[in-house]
Amino acid sequence: MAKNDLIGGSLWEQYSEKVSERMNNPRHFGELTEEDAQALNGRLVIANEGAESCGDTVRLFWVVGNDDEVIKAAKFKSFGCGTAIASTDMMAEMCIGKTVEEATKITNLDVEKALRDNEDEAAVPPQKMHCSVMAYEVIKQATAIYRNVDVETLQEKDIVCECARVSLQMVEDAIRINDLTTVEEIADYTKAGAFCKSCIEPGGHEKRDLYLVDILARVRGEIERENNPEGIVEDDFLTLSIVKQIKAIEQSLDQYVRPALAGDGGGIELDDVCPAEDGTVTVSIVYQGSCKGCAGSVAGTLSFVQKSLQGTVSDKIRVVVA
Amino acid sequence: MERIYLDNNATTLVDPAVREAMDPFYCQMYGNPNSLHSYGIEVRPYLHQAMEQMYAGIGARDEDDIIINSCATEGNNTVIMGMYFNLLKDTRKKSLVTTQLEHPCVREACRFLETQGVKVTYLAPDSDGMITADMVEEAINDKTALVSVMWANNETGLILPIKEIAETCKEKGVYFHTDAVQAIGKLDVNLNDVPIDYLTFSAHKFHGPKGAGGLYVRNGASLPPLLHGGEQMGGHRAGTVDVAGMVGMGKAMELAVDSLDFEDKEVRRLRNKLEDALLKNDDVMVVGDRELRTPNTLYVSIRGVEGEAMIWDLNEHGIAASTGSACASESLEASPILTAIGADRELAHTGVRFSLSRFTTEHEIDRTIEVANKAIVRLRQLSTSY
Numbered sequence: 001m002a003k004n005d006l007i008g009g010s011l012w013e014q015y016s017e018k019v020s021e022r023m024n025n026p027r028h029f030g031e032l033t034e035e036d037a038q039a040l041n042g043r044l045v046i047a048n049e050g051a052e053s054c055g056d057t058v059r060l061f062w063v064v065g066n067d068d069e070v071i072k073a074a075k076f077k078s079f080g081c082g083t084a085i086a087s088t089d090m091m092a093e094m095c096i097g098k099t100v101e102e103a104t105k106i107t108n109l110d111v112e113k114a115l116r117d118n119e120d121e122a123a124v125p126p127q128k129m130h131c132s133v134m135a136y137e138v139i140k141q142a143t144a145i146y147r148n149v150d151v152e153t154l155q156e157k158d159i160v161c162e163c164a165r166v167s168l169q170m171v172e173d174a175i176r177i178n179d180l181t182t183v184e185e186i187a188d189y190t191k192a193g194a195f196c197k198s199c200i201e202p203g204g205h206e207k208r209d210l211y212l213v214d215i216l217a218r219v220r221g222e223i224e225r226e227n228n229p230e231g232i233v234e235d236d237f238l239t240l241s242i243v244k245q246i247k248a249i250e251q252s253l254d255q256y257v258r259p260a261l262a263g264d265g266g267g268i269e270l271d272d273v274c275p276a277e278d279g280t281v282t283v284s285i286v287y288q289g290s291c292k293g294c295a296g297s298v299a300g301t302l303s304f305v306q307k308s309l310q311g312t313v314s315d316k317i318r319v320v321v322a
Numbered sequence: 323m324e325r326i327y328l329d330n331n332a333t334t335l336v337d338p339a340v341r342e343a344m345d346p347f348y349c350q351m352y353g354n355p356n357s358l359h360s361y362g363i364e365v366r367p368y369l370h371q372a373m374e375q376m377y378a379g380i381g382a383r384d385e386d387d388i389i390i391n392s393c394a395t396e397g398n399n400t401v402i403m404g405m406y407f408n409l410l411k412d413t414r415k416k417s418l419v420t421t422q423l424e425h426p427c428v429r430e431a432c433r434f435l436e437t438q439g440v441k442v443t444y445l446a447p448d449s450d451g452m453i454t455a456d457m458v459e460e461a462i463n464d465k466t467a468l469v470s471v472m473w474a475n476n477e478t479g480l481i482l483p484i485k486e487i488a489e490t491c492k493e494k495g496v497y498f499h500t501d502a503v504q505a506i507g508k509l510d511v512n513l514n515d516v517p518i519d520y521l522t523f524s525a526h527k528f529h530g531p532k533g534a535g536g537l538y539v540r541n542g543a544s545l546p547p548l549l550h551g552g553e554q555m556g557g558h559r560a561g562t563v564d565v566a567g568m569v570g571m572g573k574a575m576e577l578a579v580d581s582l583d584f585e586d587k588e589v590r591r592l593r594n595k596l597e598d599a600l601l602k603n604d605d606v607m608v609v610g611d612r613e614l615r616t617p618n619t620l621y622v623s624i625r626g627v628e629g630e631a632m633i634w635d636l637n638e639h640g641i642a643a644s645t646g647s648a649c650a651s652e653s654l655e656a657s658p659i660l661t662a663i664g665a666d667r668e669l670a671h672t673g674v675r676f677s678l679s680r681f682t683t684e685h686e687i688d689r690t691i692e693v694a695n696k697a698i699v700r701l702r703q704l705s706t707s708y
Contacts, residue, residue, distance in 0.1 A: 012634070023634060029704050052707055055628065055671040059706045077706040079671075081630035085704060 009125065015082065016123040018090075018115045023082035028092035030075045032061035040072040041065065047142035050134050056080040056191075058088050060138045062095065064146060069099045083124045084131040087111050091135035104143045107177060108132040108189075126188045133190055137170065160210045161192035161199045168210060175219045183212045201300030213300060214307040220256065221311020237314035238281070246273055249283060252312045257305050265289050268305065271322035283309065284322035325640040326686045330527075331476050331504060331619060331677035332644060336570070337529040343573040344531065347566035355563055356554065365565050372572025376536060379575035380502075380521065381512035385541040389558045390534070390568050394503045395427035396548065397522030397537035398470075400559070401499045402431040404545030405468045410440050415467035417441040419496075421453050423475050423482075428501055432470075441465070451478055451610050455486035459494070468497045473505035473521075477675055479619025480610045481509065485516045492517045497543060503527050507578030508585055508616040519543040525567070529679070530574030534567035581680050590617035592687045593678050597622070599691040603698055605708075607669070618678040623669045626708025627701045632674045635697035641690055644675050 037044035042063040050057040056079065063073040074092040078085050091111045095103045111132045115123035124131070158168035174180060174189040183201075187194040193212050201213045237245065250270060261267050267288035274282045285305060306319035327335070347368070353361025355369055376388050391397055402418070409415040420432055422444045432442045443461045445453050458469055469491050474481045484500055491498035499520035505511050507528035513521070518540065525534040539545065539558070551560025597620050600606050605625035624632065629645030636643050676690070702708040 012637075023631075024638060026704065048706070052671065057706045077704060079626060079705045079707050080628050082634045084628075085631065 011125055011128065012082075014122075014125040015086075015128075016115055016117040016121070018117060019083060019086040019123050022086035022089045022115070026076075026085055026089040028075050028089050029077060029085075030061075031077065032063055032073055032075050036073065037063045041067070042072050043146070045142050045146045047138050047145055049138035049141050050080075052079055056084050056131060056134050058084065058134055058138045060088075060092065060095075060142050062100075062142055062146070064100055069101070071095045071098055071100065071103055080131060080134075081128075083128040084134065086115060087124075087132040087135045088138075090114050091132075091139065095139065100143055100146055103139055106136065106139055108134075108136040109177065111135050126185075129189050133170075133174065158210070160208075160212065160215065161190070161194075166190045166192035168215065171212065171215050172219055175216060176223065179223075180216070181220065183216060186212055186216065202303055203300055211300075211303065213304045217256070217304060217307035218311045221308070224312060238275075238279075238316060242273060245281070246270065248313050249273060249309060249317075252309055253305075256308045256312055260304070261289075261301070266301075268301075276318070280316045280318050281314065283317050283319050285319060286322050323640040324689070325642070326690055327642050328676045328678060328682065328686075328690060329642045329644050330679040330682075331479075331675065333526045333532065334529045334679055335681060336526075336531055337574060337577055339577060340530055340570045340574045344566040344570040347569060351565075355565060356552065368569050369563065369565065372568045375572035375576045379506070379511075379579045380523075380538060381514040382538055383513075383541070386513070387537075387539040387541070387544075387556070387558060389537040389539060389555045390563060390571070391537055391555075391559050392533050392564075393526075393535040394425075394501060394522045394524035395535075397520075397524075397535055398425070398427045398499075398501055399431050400537055400545065400548040401468070401520045401522070402428065402435065402470070403548055405497065406435055406438065406440065407546050409467040410435065411438075413467075414465065416465045417443065417463070418468050418470065419443045419445065419458060419461045419466055420470040421445040421447065421472070423447055423451075423453065423480075424470065424472055425476060425501060425503070428470055428472070445471075450614075451475070451480045452614075453482050453487070455483055455490045458487050459490045462491070462494045462496055466494075466496050468499060470499040470501070473500045473502040473511070474509065474616050476504050477673070478609045478621040479504070479615035479677070481505075481614055481616060484518075488516045488518050491519075504616060504619075506575070507581065508618055510582060513538065513540075520545075525571035525574050528574050528578040529681075530571045531567050534564060534571040536571065584680055585617050589678050589680055589682065592682055592684060593618055593620055593676075595684075596620060596676060596678075596687050596691060600624075600694060603695065606698075609673070620676045620678075622674050622676070623672045624674065624698055625669065625672060626705040627698060628671050628705075629673050631701050631704075632672075632694075632697055635701065636674075636690075636693060639693040639697075641693055644677075645673055 032044060034044055040063045042065045045062040045064055047060045048057065059077045061075045062071050065072050074095040076088045076092045078088045091106065094106055094111065094114060112123050112129065160166055160168050160171050170190055171186060171192055174186060178189055180186055180189060183193055186192055193200045199208050199212055201211050237248065240248065253268065253270065258267055269286045269288060271284040271286050276282050302319060302321065306317065309317045309319060347365065351365050353365050355362055355365050373388065382388055418432055418435065418440060420428060420442065436442050445457050445461060447453055453471055458471065462469065471482055471484065471487050473484050488498050497519045500518055502511055502521050503524050504527065506523045520543065521538040523536050526532040547558050547560060549560045554560055554563055594612065597608055600622055601608065607623045609621040609623065633643050633645050
């Protein structure tokens with residue numbers, strides 16, 4: 001919080017002129033038909049993304065040239081807010097003249113950048129970024145249809161957030177492409193976790209197979225290891241002396257876990273590190289500050305700590321409360 | 323561009339007569355009412371008069387308190403936090419009953435108490451959007467300290483059966499609180515008829531100034547203050563009284579109560595005119611029976627039209643309405659009301675609220691009908707689902 005955050009911003013005030021203009025007068029809305037495709041000597045592709053129950057849907061129409069795989073025409077329909085309509089309109093425009101292969105590389109960031117009035121200022125506020133993510137996803141969908149990949153399996157695979165129908169791949173991509181570090185950011189970019197919140201961490205309304213805190217810790221760990229290949233790798237960990245193991249754990253806690261908990265006024269201390277017979281290492285921790293006795297968050301926090309240590313130190317680690 | 327304001331459940335224009343009543347307290351009678359000298363003395367009759375207007379407005383008895391504060395958020399927090407320090411913290415009473423329909427200031431205050439170990443039941447409305455006295459009765463147990471149910475819902479305008487709920491709470495020996503923000507000036511709120519312990523209101527919802535509110539506390543149901551300090555409000559709410567705000571709120575209350583008949587007939591007629599016109603479009607649904615809603619409110623779901631897109635188009639033509647649906651607010655959650663009343667999930671993002679006031683004109687409603695119908699056609703042409 002600071003001076004500029006205290007009086008919350010109006011969402012619409014933060015839209016670029018281009019966003020407003022395209023909301024009022026979208027240039028590429030409408031439908032393409034088989035007749036249009038024939039006239040252009042191409043194939044009609046129709047792709048759907050999103051669900052009305054989640055607040056946004058988009059339908060993309062392409063005519064792809066029979067000879068050159070070039071997108072000759074693109075149109076869209078959308079159920080969504082101004083940013084959804086504006087980003088889809090821009091996305092459709094960006095597809096025209098590109099090959100399917102090229103179009104598939106268009107990301108939500110490209111769409112958002114194209115909607116900026118000047119390059120240093122975002123076209124939409126962060127809460128609205130998911131609208132351009134949808135524009136990106138529908139291109140993938142269209143490509144999948146064009147290439148005859150089974151759409152059903154593509155849509156349903158590894159859905160992390162049922163409310164917003166966000167897949168594991170979408171979450172991982174959003175984290176990697178946008179360098180996200182918090183679950184709130186994941187919600188801003190993908191809508192995952194923005195609705196019933198069950199998928200954020202254990203303990204919500206509904207039990208889930210995958211939780212955003214876990215995915216985030218794992219992907220952050222992967223990114224960290226890719227950026228820092230000399231870092232400790234898991235095989236090494238079990239061969240380290242106990243002192244070095246403790247140091248590695250402490251270092252990881254300092255870097256990834258404690259800053260996250262400090263945000264909520266909490267903290268943890270390392271209590272013990274003990275190799276178990278089954279080849280795992282039991283790490284005992286003690287909660288400090290607001291984590292202590294905060295029953296609601298304990299399961300989620302424990303899971304977050306374990307996933308973080310598994311991602312950054314060794315997947316053999318099992319975390320328990322001392 | 324001509325602008326039309328149909329978002330009166332969010333806030334209202336200050337009635338010019340209210341502003342006139344407030345004006346002398348800025349540059350002429352600016353004394354602190356707690357001062358001993360003439361500057362203090364001269365403002366006190368006006369505060370007494372404002373109190374008379376407020377007590378008369380809601381039918382409070384002389385032995386009860388109306389604590390003047392800054393807004394209903396403060397009043398609601400005073401009740402819920404006060405209940406925590408009085409009962410929940412150290413006695414056998416460990417739980418609260420409220421509803422999923424409440425304003426965030428009730429809901430979040432309850433959520434906060436949950437972190438302190440208080441158990442909170444959030445009653446889900448039935449398929450008509452209603453909370454019944456039976457539901458409340460069923461939720462109360464011997465650990466329940468307080469029941470909090472709003473008088474009328476801000477989004478849909480649905481009026482809850484407050485008399486029955488209050489009587490149920492009285493029978494069960496449980497304190498009852500109602501957030502009456504959307505009821506004052508729209509409905510007859512008379513505490514002579516209804517056994518309520520705590521009631522909150524906010525001046526800016528009935529053509530008074532922003533930053534002025536009231537908390538009614540029945541005699542014998544006193545709570546510890548939220549703000550500690552001076553002896554203002556009999557020690558129940560410290561802080562120098564906003565004299566102009568309080569005088570304005572008193573005047574606004576008087577005018578609101580005087581206008582109830584107009585609200586019930588004329589505002590209702592215009593609301594119904596807008597409602598009937600929008601319903602002539604296919605696949606338009608209005609939430610809540612017309613007779614069960616505050617006379618000024620219309621919550622409409624337009625299939626295939628996303629709520630924020632609709633209010634965008636209205637705003638482009640100078641018309642202010644609002645939406646409880648996903649994208650519009652800072653959070654991305656779908657309208658809790660549409661979700662709660664079990665509306666088709668497809669419709670959860672299609673809600674648009676029009677809320678009129680006694681200043682709304684026939685011409686404004688005619689113009690709104692014209693613009694809204696055009697927006698529906700345009701957005702349905704764009705829509706994937708229509």
